[in-house]
Amino acid sequence: MTGVPVNSGDAALTQAAPQRWGSADAPLLQVRDLNVRIPTPAGELHAVRGVNFDLKNGEVLGLVGESGSGKSVTLRALLRLHRAPVKMSGEVSYAGENLLTMPESRLRSVRGGQISMIFQEPMTALNPVLTVGDQIVENLNEHRNLRGRAALERAADLLDLMGIPSPKARLADYPHQFSGGMRQRAMIAIALASEPRLLLADEPTTALDVTIQDQILRLLLKLRSELNMSIILVTHDLGVIAQTCDRVAVMYGGRLVETATVQDLFRRPLHAYSLGLLQSLPGAGQHRRPLQPIPGGPPNLLSLPPGCPFAPRCAFVTEACLGAEPPLVEVAPGRLSACVHFDRLPPLGEAVSGEEGAR
Amino acid sequence: MILTKTREPALMEIHGLTKTFPVRQSLLSRWRGQPVRKVQALTDVHLSVQRGETLGIVGESGCGKSTLARTLVRLYDADSGEVRYEQLDVLGLRGAALRQYNRRVQMIFQDPYSSLNPRMTVGQVLREALSVHKMRPPETQDARVQELLALVGLPPQAAGRLPHEFSGGQRQRIGIARALALEPECLIADELVSALDVSVQAQVVNLLLELQERLGLTVLFVAHDLRLVRHLSHRVAVMYLGRVVEVASTEAMFTQPKHPYTQALLAAAPTLDPSRRTAAPAITGELPSPLNVPSGCAFRTRCPHAFDRCAVERPALRTVSQNGGSGQEVACHLYDPASDPARALTSGLQPLPAQVPQ
Numbered sequence: 274m275t276g277v278p279v280n281s282g283d284a285a286l287t288q289a290a291p292q293r294w295g296s297a298d299a300p301l302l303q304v305r306d307l308n309v310r311i312p313t314p315a316g317e318l319h320a321v322r323g324v325n326f327d328l329k330n331g332e333v334l335g336l337v338g339e340s341g342s343g344k345s346v347t348l349r350a351l352l353r354l355h356r357a358p359v360k361m362s363g364e365v366s367y368a369g370e371n372l373l374t375m376p377e378s379r380l381r382s383v384r385g386g387q388i389s390m391i392f393q394e395p396m397t398a399l400n401p402v403l404t405v406g407d408q409i410v411e412n413l414n415e416h417r418n419l420r421g422r423a424a425l426e427r428a429a430d431l432l433d434l435m436g437i438p439s440p441k442a443r444l445a446d447y448p449h450q451f452s453g454g455m456r457q458r459a460m461i462a463i464a465l466a467s468e469p470r471l472l473l474a475d476e477p478t479t480a481l482d483v484t485i486q487d488q489i490l491r492l493l494l495k496l497r498s499e500l501n502m503s504i505i506l507v508t509h510d511l512g513v514i515a516q517t518c519d520r521v522a523v524m525y526g527g528r529l530v531e532t533a534t535v536q537d538l539f540r541r542p543l544h545a546y547s548l549g550l551l552q553s554l555p556g557a558g559q560h561r562r563p564l565q566p567i568p569g570g571p572p573n574l575l576s577l578p579p580g581c582p583f584a585p586r587c588a589f590v591t592e593a594c595l596g597a598e599p600p601l602v603e604v605a606p607g608r609l610s611a612c613v614h615f616d617r618l619p620p621l622g623e624a625v626s627g628e629e630g631a632r
Numbered sequence: 633m634i635l636t637k638t639r640e641p642a643l644m645e646i647h648g649l650t651k652t653f654p655v656r657q658s659l660l661s662r663w664r665g666q667p668v669r670k671v672q673a674l675t676d677v678h679l680s681v682q683r684g685e686t687l688g689i690v691g692e693s694g695c696g697k698s699t700l701a702r703t704l705v706r707l708y709d710a711d712s713g714e715v716r717y718e719q720l721d722v723l724g725l726r727g728a729a730l731r732q733y734n735r736r737v738q739m740i741f742q743d744p745y746s747s748l749n750p751r752m753t754v755g756q757v758l759r760e761a762l763s764v765h766k767m768r769p770p771e772t773q774d775a776r777v778q779e780l781l782a783l784v785g786l787p788p789q790a791a792g793r794l795p796h797e798f799s800g801g802q803r804q805r806i807g808i809a810r811a812l813a814l815e816p817e818c819l820i821a822d823e824l825v826s827a828l829d830v831s832v833q834a835q836v837v838n839l840l841l842e843l844q845e846r847l848g849l850t851v852l853f854v855a856h857d858l859r860l861v862r863h864l865s866h867r868v869a870v871m872y873l874g875r876v877v878e879v880a881s882t883e884a885m886f887t888q889p890k891h892p893y894t895q896a897l898l899a900a901a902p903t904l905d906p907s908r909r910t911a912a913p914a915i916t917g918e919l920p921s922p923l924n925v926p927s928g929c930a931f932r933t934r935c936p937h938a939f940d941r942c943a944v945e946r947p948a949l950r951t952v953s954q955n956g957g958s959g960q961e962v963a964c965h966l967y968d969p970a971s972d973p974a975r976a977l978t979s980g981l982q983p984l985p986a987q988v989p990q
Binding site for chain 2: 339340436452454455482483484485486487488490491492494495509510511512513515516517518535536539549550551553554555559560561563564565566567568570571
């Protein structure tokens with residue numbers, strides 16, 4: 274029940290950073306038939322159901338979906354962060370190795386080293402009894418083999434790179450002495466200390482104010498082009514996706530239902546759910562008119578309907594949607610969709626594509 | 633346009649409202665006789681709300697928007713200032729008069745789960761509201777509960793269920809139904825839809841629009857989501873560190889923002905157009921701590937246009953243009969003709985290229 278993964282040709286999107294790692298076309302990460310099953314008292318919850326995607330060097334991939342769509346569970350599974358009794362299966366192939374089956378000792382050098390992760394709430398990810406400096410140095414010791422003065426200097430450089438004023442002095446501070454935005458920067462500094470090739474970001478700016486969010490997102494993009502790092506960004510905020518990502522994967526009911534370049538998706542979504550999401554947002558020139566909500570709520574993963582999981586809420590549903598679950602297939606060059614009626618969807622209203630009305 | 637009839641007396645008038653929260657003092661600092669430190673939550677807030685309008689109140693965390701909402705319904709006691717609701721002196725109300733005011737001005741909270749009693753069915757929650765305020769005699773309460781559920785689009789069976797049996801969007805509808813049970817004139821919605829997924833947000837927004845139309849409600853819509861505030865509000869007030877820095881019609885606010893903070897806030901909000909990206913952040917620096925608000929203009933530490941006067945004198949709200957009938961008010965020395973003419977931008981103002989979020 275999985276679609277055919279295809280490398281989409283969207284080279285023009287990235288800021289053409291030099292390819293330092295491997296050949297230009299080989300994906301950095303290949304995810305194949307990723308499944309996560311969580312046992313619950315009410316039965317086994319199939320939270321991620323056969324997810325496939327590729328990630329290229331220097332690419333920012335957005336994973337977007339509503340609560341319960343499985344986007345965070347997917348992200349954590351990439352680094353094998355789920356523990357028993359949660360079951361993961363499939364293949365997460367990174368530099369020719371499967372992260373889901375490699376020995377724990379080997380995985381430890383990848384985690385926090387070549388692949389780092391940042392979280393929504395830095396206070397739960399930072400150690401409250403170690404100074405920020407200690408925590409950066411710890412990573413430098415472990416993954417860069419830097420010690421003593423050299424490590425401290427590098428740590429101060431990293432804080433400086435994150436835009437933290439008087440970085441040398443702040444190394445001695447504990448996380449609680451930092452403000453929310455500063456903590457997020459400190460966490461990113463720790464994550465980047467090992468100079469990772471891939472950064473996994475789980476709602477990194479959701480808890481932050483909009484002016485600070487703006488700073489952090491621009492910082493991530495700057496670091497991406499300076500370090501030629503790839504990023505997978507999980508968020509529910511379509512504005513953040515539009516402003517940050519090269520390519521977008523839309524999740525619904527534990528599956529990818531559409532992948533496209535960010536321009537293509539916001540110009541013309543090819544899945545009824547993506548279309549519904551974009552149309553439910555307030556648009557320009559629609560002042561105080563009724564919005565177009567998607568009726569109902571997200572599906573219950575314990576009792577998914579047969580056929581397309583979005584069918585019960587979909588305005589375009591027909592008999593064809595209710596049989597087997599439609600696979601994610603290439604429907605246009607570089608575009609995958611799991612929508613039976615991708616070719617019958619109307620173009621997005623003026624509300625989103627034409628911004629003239631807003632000026 | 634409801635608001636073209638400008639000089640009608642406002643439904644609610646807020647003058648010089650100030651609220652501080654004392655910080656708990658350590659024994660040592662008390663013994664040393666150090667002064668009690670205070671969080672400046674609201675500083676000299678002036679605002680008026682017209683009957684039937686939606687006034688959006690936006691700002692970042694710690695700007696005082698929630699404190700303002702709670703002070704207006706008397707959940708907090710203000711330090712000083714005045715709130716007039718029609719003829720009532722709100723801050724001086726007591727006993728039955730306060731209860732009556734609280735019936736007319738209802739608040740809906742962000743998290744309906746923490747504001748609904750988990751052990752009471754929806755029917756009990758609504759009947760309690762009806763009996764406390766003696767809205768209906770007991771024998772007609774059940775019928776009224778059914779009316780209210782229908783009004784907010786919940787099925788009749790909902791009356792027998794407990795809050796945890798509902799989804800987030802449905803719980804928010806219950807919160808709205810409870811507020812409407814008291815037939816209020818004014819709703820104060822604090823981050824009404826912030827916790828909801830976008831597709832469900834739109835359902836609740838539509839409900840609010842429809843109810844306002846049908847019942848002629850006045851709404852104070854407190855939120856941080858600029859796109860939603862723009863969609864819903866007739867007028868918008870922008871707050872920063874406890875102060876109102878700009879008030880204008882929605883149209884003027886989002887197309888010609890005047891205050892440097894408003895301009896930065898709008899530019900920082902991510903737009904839905906991927907082709908419009910900028911490399912540099914709209915504004916640098918962090919929000920100062922509300923324990924230690926900068927002197928003069930609170931925004932001067934992050935403001936690209938700040939000059940000497942900003943550090944010494946707190947700018948008052950002044951009307952700078954008659955945009956949209958109700959006037960655009962800004963608290964910024966740049967717009968004061970009395971400022972150094974080289975600095976004052978009243979005539980040849982070059983606003984930051986604000987991206988307009990939509």
